[in-house]
Structure formats: C-alpha cells, structure tokens
Amino acid sequence: MDKVELRKKDFVTSLILIAFGLFMIVYSITSIPMKDSWGGVMNVWYVSPGLFPVCIGGLIILMGIVLCRRAIQDGGARRFMEELFHRKREPSDKTLRFLGILLVIVAYVYLYIPRIDYFLSTLLTLAVFITLFYLDRPDLLKKLFKVYLFGCLLFFVIFLARIDRPLTEGFSYAMDLLVFLFLLVYLAYCRILIQGDEKLERKWRLSIWMSIIPSLVLIPSFKYLLLVPLPVEGGAIELMNLLRYAFRS
Amino acid sequence: MFVLERIWDFYITVFHTALSLENLLLLFGSVILGIIFGAMPGLTATLGVGLLTTLTYGINTTTAMIALLGMYVGAIYGGSYGSICVNIPGTAAAAATAMDGYPLACKGEAGRALGLTTTASFIGTMVGMFFLAVFAPLIARLALQFTSFEFFLLAFFGIMISGGLTGQDLVYKGWISGLIGLFLSTIGRDHLQFFPRFTFGVSELDGGLEVVPVLIGAFGIPQIIQVIRDQLSVGEAKKFQRVLPELKIISKHITTIVRSALIGVGIGAVPGIGEDIAAWVSYGAAKKASKHPENFGKGEYAGVISCETGNNACIGGAIIPLVTLGIPGSPPAVMLLGALMIHNVTPGPMLSIEHPHFITEVTAILCLASFAMFVSGLFLAKQVVKVLRIPPPIFMPIVLVLCVIGSYALGTKVFNLYLMVPVGLLAYLMQSMDYPIAPLVIGVILGPMADENLRRALMVSQGSFLPFFTRPVALILLIIIVWMFVSQMPFYKRWTVRLRDRILKKRDLRQQ
Numbered sequence: 089m090d091k092v093e094l095r096k097k098d099f100v101t102s103l104i105l106i107a108f109g110l111f112m113i114v115y116s117i118t119s120i121p122m123k124d125s126w127g128g129v130m131n132v133w134y135v136s137p138g139l140f141p142v143c144i145g146g147l148i149i150l151m152g153i154v155l156c157r158r159a160i161q162d163g164g165a166r167r168f169m170e171e172l173f174h175r176k177r178e179p180s181d182k183t184l185r186f187l188g189i190l191l192v193i194v195a196y197v198y199l200y201i202p203r204i205d206y207f208l209s210t211l212l213t214l215a216v217f218i219t220l221f222y223l224d225r226p227d228l229l230k231k232l233f234k235v236y237l238f239g240c241l242l243f244f245v246i247f248l249a250r251i252d253r254p255l256t257e258g259f260s261y262a263m264d265l266l267v268f269l270f271l272l273v274y275l276a277y278c279r280i281l282i283q284g285d286e287k288l289e290r291k292w293r294l295s296i297w298m299s300i301i302p303s304l305v306l307i308p309s310f311k312y313l314l315l316v317p318l319p320v321e322g323g324a325i326e327l328m329n330l331l332r333y334a335f336r337s
Numbered sequence: 338m339f340v341l342e343r344i345w346d347f348y349i350t351v352f353h354t355a356l357s358l359e360n361l362l363l364l365f366g367s368v369i370l371g372i373i374f375g376a377m378p379g380l381t382a383t384l385g386v387g388l389l390t391t392l393t394y395g396i397n398t399t400t401a402m403i404a405l406l407g408m409y410v411g412a413i414y415g416g417s418y419g420s421i422c423v424n425i426p427g428t429a430a431a432a433a434t435a436m437d438g439y440p441l442a443c444k445g446e447a448g449r450a451l452g453l454t455t456t457a458s459f460i461g462t463m464v465g466m467f468f469l470a471v472f473a474p475l476i477a478r479l480a481l482q483f484t485s486f487e488f489f490l491l492a493f494f495g496i497m498i499s500g501g502l503t504g505q506d507l508v509y510k511g512w513i514s515g516l517i518g519l520f521l522s523t524i525g526r527d528h529l530q531f532f533p534r535f536t537f538g539v540s541e542l543d544g545g546l547e548v549v550p551v552l553i554g555a556f557g558i559p560q561i562i563q564v565i566r567d568q569l570s571v572g573e574a575k576k577f578q579r580v581l582p583e584l585k586i587i588s589k590h591i592t593t594i595v596r597s598a599l600i601g602v603g604i605g606a607v608p609g610i611g612e613d614i615a616a617w618v619s620y621g622a623a624k625k626a627s628k629h630p631e632n633f634g635k636g637e638y639a640g641v642i643s644c645e646t647g648n649n650a651c652i653g654g655a656i657i658p659l660v661t662l663g664i665p666g667s668p669p670a671v672m673l674l675g676a677l678m679i680h681n682v683t684p685g686p687m688l689s690i691e692h693p694h695f696i697t698e699v700t701a702i703l704c705l706a707s708f709a710m711f712v713s714g715l716f717l718a719k720q721v722v723k724v725l726r727i728p729p730p731i732f733m734p735i736v737l738v739l740c741v742i743g744s745y746a747l748g749t750k751v752f753n754l755y756l757m758v759p760v761g762l763l764a765y766l767m768q769s770m771d772y773p774i775a776p777l778v779i780g781v782i783l784g785p786m787a788d789e790n791l792r793r794a795l796m797v798s799q800g801s802f803l804p805f806f807t808r809p810v811a812l813i814l815l816i817i818i819v820w821m822f823v824s825q826m827p828f829y830k831r832w833t834v835r836l837r838d839r840i841l842k843k844r845d846l847r848q849q
Binding site: 094097098101105112115116120121131132133134135136137138139140141143144147148151152154155157158182185186189190192193194196197198201202210213214217218221222224294295298299302303306307310314315316317319 | 506512520530532558561566728738739741757762770771
C-alpha cells in the first residue's frame with residue numbers, strides 16, 4: 089500500500105483509538121467500583137477490577153496520540169481531509185470480492201447457523217462460496233452476489249417478521265425446505281448463466297461435488313464420532329439419523 | 338540424579354508412544370496432515386494447530402499433544418513444498434526457502450531440494466528438542482522464584498517484545514495490537530472479585546472471550562479473506578523423481594546447520610516471534626557467512642538448508658517459554674497454549690510441580706514427530722505435492738466450515754461463532770493496515786495473567802510500586818520495557834541523532 093494512503097488510514101485509526109481509550113477510562117471509572125464495596129469486600133484502588141482497564145485505556149490513548157502525530161507528519165491527515173470533500177472512488181473488483189466473502193460468512197454465522205439445519209446451512213454456504221469465486225468471472229460474481237444477497241435479505245425479513253413460526257408450526261422442516269429450494273434456484277440460475285461454456289460447466293459440476301462431499305464428511309464426523317450436538321438439527325440431520333439407525337439395525 | 342531421571346522418563350515416553358499402534362497412527366496422521374496444511378498456500382501451521390485443537394478436547398493430554406506437535410512440526414516443514422515446487426511458500430516460515438528452492442527446482446533438482454529440506458528440518462527439530470530438554474527444566478526452576486511483580490512485567494514484556502518485533506510498518510503498531518488484545522481479555526467477570534467488565538448486560542460475555550474462537554477467528558478469517566480477495570493462484574508444480582536424505586551435501590554444510598539451528602532456537606525462545614523470522618535471519622546469516630554470497634537466490638544449497646533448519650529449530654525454542662513461563666514463543670505455540678488450557682494444563686512455573694513429566698513428554702513427542710516427519714517427507718513427498726493442484730477457491734470455503742465448526746465444537750455455543758467473526762474481521766482490518774496479529778492474540782492470552790498479577794502485587798505491597806524497583810528481575814524487566822517504549826518516541830530518536838552528531842563532531846575536531 090502507498091505510504092500516504094497507509095498513513096491516512098493510520099490517522100483515522102488513531103482518532104478511533106483515542107476515542108476508544110477515553111471510553112475505556114470513563115467506563116472503568118463510572119461503571120466499575122474503584123473504591124466502593126462490592127460483594128461485601130471494601131475496595132481500595134489497587135485491587136479494583138477497574139485498575140487494569142484504566143491502565144490499558146491510558147496506554148491506548150498514548151499510542152493513539154503517537155500514531156496520530158506520525159500520520160500528520162507523513163501527510164496522512166492531509167490526504168484524509170482532501171478525500172473527505174472530494175470522494176472519487178469507484179468500487180473495484182477486489183471490493184466486490186471482499187463484499188462477497190463478507191456476505192457469505194455473515195449470512196452463514198448470523199443468519200443460517202442459529203436457525204436452519206446445520207447440514208443445509210453448510211451445504212448452501214459451500215455451494216455459494218465456491219461458485220462465487222471458483223467460476224472466476226467478474227460479471228458472474230456480480231450477478232450471483234446479487235441473487236444470494238436477495239435470498240439472504242428475504243430470509244432475514246422472514247425471520248425478523250417471524251413469518252417462519254406459522255410455517256414451522258404446520259411443518260417443522262418448512263424453513264429447511266425453503267433454504268434447500270433457494271439453494272436449487274441459486275444453482276439453476278448459475279447453470280443458466282454459464283450455459284454453453286464447457287469449461288465453466290465443468291467447474292460448476294465440481295463446485296457442487298466439493299460442497300456436498302465435505303459437508304457429508306465433516307458433519308457426520310462431528311456429530312457421530314466426536315458426539316458434538318450441532319447448532320440446529322433439522323430435516324437433513326434427522327434424515328442422517330434415520331439412515332444411521334437403519335444401517336445399524 | 339535429576340538428569341538421569343529425566344533421561345529415563347524421556348526414553349520411557351518415547352518407547353511408550355512408539356510401541357502403541359494407536360499413537361503411531363495418530364502421530365503419522367497428524368504429521369502428514371500438517372505437511373498438507375503447510376504445503377497448501379493460504380493454510381498456516383497456526384491455523385492447522387488451531388483447527389486440530391478443536392478435535393482433541395475429548396482425548397487425554399498426551400494423545401492430544403502427539404496430534405498437535407505432529408501437526409506443528411509437519412506444517413512448518415510442509416511449507417517448503419510450495420516454495421520449491423511452485424514458488425509460492427505454503428507458510429510464511431517457508432518464504433525464505435523459495436529464494437533458492439525454486440531456482441533449484443527450475444534446474445531440475447526439485448527432488449534434491451526436497452531431500453535437503455527434509456533432512457535439514459529433521460536436524461533442526463532435533464536441535465530444538467535438545468535445547469527444550471536441557472533448558473526448559475532450568476528456566477522452570479528459576480521461574481519458581483518469580484512473584485506477582487515479575488509475572489505482571491513478564492506478561493507485559495511478552496506483549497511488548499512480540500509487538501515490537503513483529504510490526505512490519507511501525508513498531509508501536511505491534512504494541513497497539515497487543516493493547517487491543519489486552520482489552521479483549523478484560524471482557525467478562527474479573528478473576529479476583531468476579532465483577533463484570535465491558536459485558537453490557539450480555540450474560541454470554543460474563544465468562545469472558547473463549548480463547549480458541551478468538552484464535553481461530555484472528556488467524557483463520559483474515560487468511561480466508563486475503564487468499565480469496567487477492568486471487569492467490571498456484572502454478573504448475575515442478576516434477577521430480579525421488580526424495581533422498583542427501584547426506585553428502587548436508588555433511589558439507591554442517592556449519593550452516595549448527596548456526597541456523599542456534600538462531601532458530603534463540604528466536605523461537607523470544608515471545609511471539611515465529612518461524613518466519615527464524616528462517617529469514619538464518620538465511621541472512623548463511624548468506625553473510627558464505628564464500629559465494631552472489632550464488633544465493635540462484636539455487637544455493639546452503640540457502641535452502643539454512644532456512645529449513647532455522648524454522649524447524651524454532652519449534653523447540655518456541656515451546657521453552659511456553660512451558661516454563663506460560664508465554665508462547667510463536668503463533669502456533671499460542672494455539673498450543675490454548676489447547677493446553679482446554680486440557681486443564683496451565684503452562685508456567687507451576688507446570689513442573691503439577692505435571693512433573695509434562696516437559697519430558699513434550700520433548701519425547703517432539704523427537705518422535707521429527708522422525709515421523711523425516712520418514713513421511715522421504716516417502717510421501719510426491720503424493721503430497723498433488724494437493725498443490727487444488728485451487729484456493731475450493732479449499733478456502735472448506736477451511737471456513739472447519740473454522741466455524743471448530744470454534745463451535747469446543748463449548749457447543751453459537752455465541753462463540755458470533756465472537757469469532759468480528760474478531761476475524763478486526764484482525765483482517767488490522768492486517769490490511771500492517772498491524773501484526775500475533776501480539777493481539779498473545780494479549781488476549783496473557784491479559785488475565787497481567788491483570789491478576791498486577792493487582793495481587795499491589796495488594797502485597799499495599800499499593801506501593803517500590804518492589805518493582807527493588808526486586809532485581811522486576812527491575813531488569815521494567816528497564817527493558819521502558820527502554821523499548823522510550824526508544825520509539827520521537828524525542829528519543831531526536832536526542833540520539835543529536836548525541837551521535839555531537840560525538841562525530843568531537844571526533845572530527847580531535848582528528849583535525
């Protein structure tokens with residue numbers, strides 16, 4: 089990264105650090121007993137639970153000031169002020185790739201894992217993650233990103249408005265089924281986009297295999313060998329249980 | 338008598354482990370897995386040890402250590418495969434190996450280069466193990482004399498030195514990273530009075546941040562984002578026939594090996610600095626000492642031997658402060674510390690009292706792991722190189738799933754995942770601005786030690802800071818910390834420049 093660009097970021101970081109250090113000190117002094125009684129124990133300042141955070145906060149402020157001074161010296165603050173009023177940045181290919189990764193991770197952890205069958209969440213995440221980047225074409229990435237974002241927003245709204253409750257009351261695996269349908273729609277859309285390109289079609293098939301095989305290896309290993317109860321055991325895991333018991337008996 | 342007892346213990350553990358088929362399979366399995374992890378660009382030894390940690394929580398400590406040390410040794414060695422065959426270092430520790438390893442492969446000597454790295458890594462690990470066996474008990478005995486004053490300063494010293502030495506841009510960026518780690522460690526109820534700090538009423542935060550999700554998040558998420566975002570691609574691997582130990586060439590470079598091994602152990606013993614720095618310093622030293630430094634970078638055997646000996650010797654060195662002081666010597670050792678904490682083993686001076694055979698066990702496992710690495714390296718190199726063909730957009734998503742399930746499996750808490758992601762994103766942002774991540778993680782681990790010991794020390798001295806100046810070890814540590822801090826301040830730099838100018842002027846005047 090260009091030095092002045094780095095210092096521009098350092099300038100912003102230093103301001104955040106100073107503000108954060110101040111917050112730590114104020115929080116520690118106001119919310120943690122420095123001298124009062126807590127749990128029947130009379131505190132003195134040197135045994136207070138607030139002592140260490142105050143020290144850390146102070147050091148963070150000090151480091152923030154040192155960093156700020158350096159950023160101003162090297163022209164980072166000037167660059168920041170210039171760009172503040174004349175923004176001319178276009179989103180680059182790398183930004184879109186970053187957003188794609190971020191969307192996949194955030195949706196997997198915060199949206200699907202706590203609510204949807206773990207196997208299906210993992211299968212969807214792997215299929216989307218691999219196809220987004222393995223097909224390796226910016227125009228495809230943009231289109232697939234939009235479709236996945238739309239799907240995630242849709243599920244977010246369903247969960248936020250609690251529309252999933254009446255659905256799961258009628259059929260307990262309704263949401264799992266919806267996610268599975270979404271996965272099929274996503275893959276079908278992806279297939280339509282690459283139709284005619286043999287190389288991409290091969291990659292698409294491999295992507296599907298590479299999302300199914302690890303899910304089928306990892307999840308049963310954790311569930312049945314390491315005996316780890318999975319976050320949500322929905323339709324797919326139930327099916328695995330049935331198969332396992334049928335196989336054992 | 339004490340030494341004989343240790344040697345006896347060592348052989349007993351070696352034979353006990355080697356005679357159990359289950360242990361041997363685990364050892365070879367983890368070493369081979371480590372080599373694969375090390376060989377694949379984008380996967381690191383730290384991440385490998387971290388992910389394997391999550392699988393070992395249900396097994397006994399010795400078996401877990403066999404798996405983790407096997408992975409550690411294998412991954413540090415495995416990095417050389419990518420360096421030699423495709424000119425992309427599998428791990429940062431093998432970056433220096435690419436300098437001469439790839440030119441050797443281009444000359445059609447890929448097999449020979451791999452033979453050299455296998456033998457050099459084996460010797461390096463054995464030297465590191467020797468130093469661990471000799472020095473760890475001595476340091477552990479010395480550390481028993483330490484009190485809260487020394488432990489507070491030691492924890493702080495660990496963060497300061499790792500921050501200072503791993504910072505790529507500015508030294509104090511490493512310290513900032515360490516301070517952020519210390520802040521993260523204060524979240525939750527404090528260990529002395531159980532007062533909730535920075536929990537904001539979220540009950541899941543009461544127990545503090547769990548170490549393993551933080552470690553996996555800090556090392557795994559940035560790795561995934563970086564590899565995919567920057568479109569890291571791997572070229573066609575160079576072909577080779579057989580991998581032999583190349584003992585003739587090795588014996589010719591015995592001085593380089595000894596020098597690099599000592600450098601590796603020394604650097605490993607310094608908190609937070611990893612195998613990558615050990616490899617580069619060893620490479621630099623070998624180039625400096627060579628009669629033909631101009632050949633370095635063009636396929637010089639000494640170049641390959643020096644870095645591989647250095648980075649593998651670093652493993653033993655990194656475990657010395659871990660087991661004796663509770664301060665990890667390298668990022669993978671940070672993961673080992675997390676793993677030990679899961680197994681209720683608290684590394685530090687009390688370790689030799691609570692678990693008297695632990696250090697000997699670790700030494701014996703390290704010895705066996707290096708043999709397993711040597712054998713696997715000689716016989717499986719050709720097969721392992723095949724994994725380099727897997728494109729990153731396919732294996733990185735699988736790594737994400739492993740990170741997620743690994744972080745979740747330890748406490749079976751989804752909340753751990755909610756923490757892992759922001760920590761990972763913070764680590765990614767910091768990394769993109771040239772902040773090192775190792776001090777952050779060391780800060781999270783050493784934070785409770787620093788916090789408790791500071792307050793305990795002040796409790797003993799009734800609020801007086803005088804013992805920091807009157808206790809010799811504490812005073813030395815304090816002087817080093819203050820000097821490290823002051824030496825980075827602008828006024829100190831100005832003052833040293835002025836002083837140097839004045840001395841030079843005086844010398845010029847005298848000469849006239």
